[in-house]
Amino acid sequence: xxxxxxxxxxxxxxxxxxxxxxxxxxxxxxxxxxxxxxxxxxxxxxxxxxxxxxxxxxxxxxxxxxxxxxxxxxxxxxxxxxxxxxxxxxxxxxxxxxxxxxxxxxxxxxxxxxxxxxxxxxxxxxxxxxxxxxxxxxxxxxxxxxxxxxxxxxxxxxxxxxxxxxxxxxxxxxxxxxxxxxxxxxxxxxxxxxxxxxxxxxxxxxxxxxxxxxxxxxxxxxxxxxxxxxxxxxxxxxxxxxxxxxxxxxxxxxxxxxxxxxxxxxxxxxxxxxxxxxxxxxxxxxxxxxxxxxxxxxxxxxxxxxxxxxxxxxxxxxxxxxxxxxxxxxxxxxxxxxxxxxxxxxxxxxxxxxxxxx
Numbered sequence: 001x002x003x004x005x006x007x008x009x010x011x012x013x014x015x016x017x018x019x020x021x022x023x024x025x026x027x028x029x030x031x032x033x034x035x036x037x038x039x040x041x042x043x044x045x046x047x048x049x050x051x052x053x054x055x056x057x058x059x060x061x062x063x064x065x066x067x068x069x070x071x072x073x074x075x076x077x078x079x080x081x082x083x084x085x086x087x088x089x090x091x092x093x094x095x096x097x098x099x100x101x102x103x104x105x106x107x108x109x110x111x112x113x114x115x116x117x118x119x120x121x122x123x124x125x126x127x128x129x130x131x132x133x134x135x136x137x138x139x140x141x142x143x144x145x146x147x148x149x150x151x152x153x154x155x156x157x158x159x160x161x162x163x164x165x166x167x168x169x170x171x172x173x174x175x176x177x178x179x180x181x182x183x184x185x186x187x188x189x190x191x192x193x194x195x196x197x198x199x200x201x202x203x204x205x206x207x208x209x210x211x212x213x214x215x216x217x218x219x220x221x222x223x224x225x226x227x228x229x230x231x232x233x234x235x236x237x238x239x240x241x242x243x244x245x246x247x248x249x250x251x252x253x254x255x256x257x258x259x260x261x262x263x264x265x266x267x268x269x270x271x272x273x274x275x276x277x278x279x280x281x282x283x284x285x286x287x288x289x290x291x292x293x294x295x296x297x298x299x300x301x302x303x304x305x306x307x308x309x310x311x312x313x314x315x316x317x318x319x320x321x322x323x324x325x326x327x328x329x330x331x332x333x334x335x336x337x338x339x340x341x342x343x344x345x346x347x348x349x350x351x352x353x354x355x356x357x358x
Contacts, residue, residue: 011132014064019104024055025127027162028120036158036199037119039191046114053117055124061086063096063103064133072100072298073136075165078125079105080118080144080151082172089145091252095259102133111147118151119159126162138295139266143168143209145249146218150174153225154191157203166206166236168258171247172218173210175225182220207236207265209258213245236265270300277306286310287344294346307347314343318351 026032030053034041068074077096079086086105088096096103106121126140142163144152149172156167157176167173176192208229212222219241226239238261242250249255273293280289290310296303321327321335339351 012064012068012070012134013132014066014068017062017064019060019062019128020056020058021060021124021128022056023124023128024053024120025123025162027159028123028127030116030120033116033119033158036196037154037191039193040115040119040154044114047112048117049114053120055121055128058109058121058124059086059107060121060125061088061103061105061107062129063088065097065100065102067100068102068133070134073134073139073295075099075101075136075139075141076126076129076133077101077103077141077143077168078122078163079103080109080122080142080148080155081105082111082144082146082148084108084110084113089249091249091255094252095256099259099263102129102135104129109148115151115154118148119155122151122155123159123162136295136298137164138269139165141165141168141262143170144172145170146172146247148172156206156208157192158196158199160199160203160206164206165262166203166208168209168211169222169225170211170249171213171216171222173222173225175228177228179221179224179228188221188224204232204234205236207262208234208238209261210237210239211242211250211254211258212240213242213248213250215244215246217247238262266296267300270296270303274302274306281310284342286313286342286347290344290347310343310347311349314339314348315350317342318348318354321351322354 079088084107086107086109088103088105104125106125109118109121122142129135140163142152142156149169152167153169153173156163174191175188176195177190179188181188210222210226212219226237229237238258240254240257242254273296277289277292280292293303293306297307298304317339318336321332321339333355336351336355340348340355345352
């Protein structure tokens with residue numbers, strides 16, 4: 001891949017890039033962030049705490065695979081690094097690349113940086129990359145290692161409408177309530193004194209990865225957080241422990257296990273959407289059927305086949321109208337408009353094009 005410096009006016013650029021942005025997501029505003037996660041503002045002497053946040057002074061390490069196609073939605077993997085270098089770790093590269101993920105990591109957002117800055121930099125990555133690339137709205141993940149994993153575990157729960165895929169926690173994570181620690185009489189602190197039920201319910205539908213090593217000093221906290229997720233009704237969770245691994249990112253083969261879990265989970269959602277679409281098709285509610293599966297296009301062959309089936313139905317009705325030479329132009333136009341309404345503009349692209357040409 002080529003390396004270079006790109007700016008926010010370079011849409012769909014590929015390769016290993018350094019990006020800068022000029023806009024921030026309003027949802028990342030500190031007032032809103034404090035409402036969602038007040039403990040991240042606890043009085044700590046962390047770097048940048050007293051400096052005004054300015055996204056334009058930040059840079060992001062971004063990797064866009066060569067296979068990226070602007071016509072197809074790409075999944076997004078936002079990384080919060082334990083260090084100030086936001087570049088992709090080698091252990092992640094193969095799994096991300098072969099699935100077509102766009103990667104983004106903020107530079108200057110390591111463990112010594114005030115947590116709200118790290119959270120906001122990740123939120124702004126999504127906000128700006130969605131303007132530059134065709135991002136899959138259902139596959140936006142927040143991830144990180146060590147202290148970055150702890151940050152990711154807080155952002156995934158407090159901003160589930162942004163990180164729609166879920167969280168990917170590597171050798172570090174936090175739980176929203178206190179948990180008993182391995183050492184008797186100690187606890188792991190929680191980060192949500194008061195939960196937002198709407199956000200929590202949204203987060204429950206997402207997917208979560210917990211990676212640690214048998215010799216990682218965060219192992220006990222990771223295991224307990226994983227089980228606590230399950231007790232709270234978070235059904236889509238994956239845990240993997242690498243033998244003899246200390247506090248370091250697991251090898252590529254264990255990273256791949258985590259992504260294989262995400263693959264299966266996404267497929268399960270896709271097939272559930274197909275089932276809902278089939279019910280709508282039986283009732284001849286074709287536009288509704290299209291909405292059920294639209295966000296899964298390009299992620300599952302069965303979805304793409306179902307979409308093609310719906311397009312063929314719309315095209316057949318369009319052909320029936322256009323081949324009827326006895327129809328007056330006004331009646332033909334009304335019938336074509338009816339097809340667009342019945343199937344929706346995406347499925348009835350041919351009918352829509354004919355109407356635009358009249």
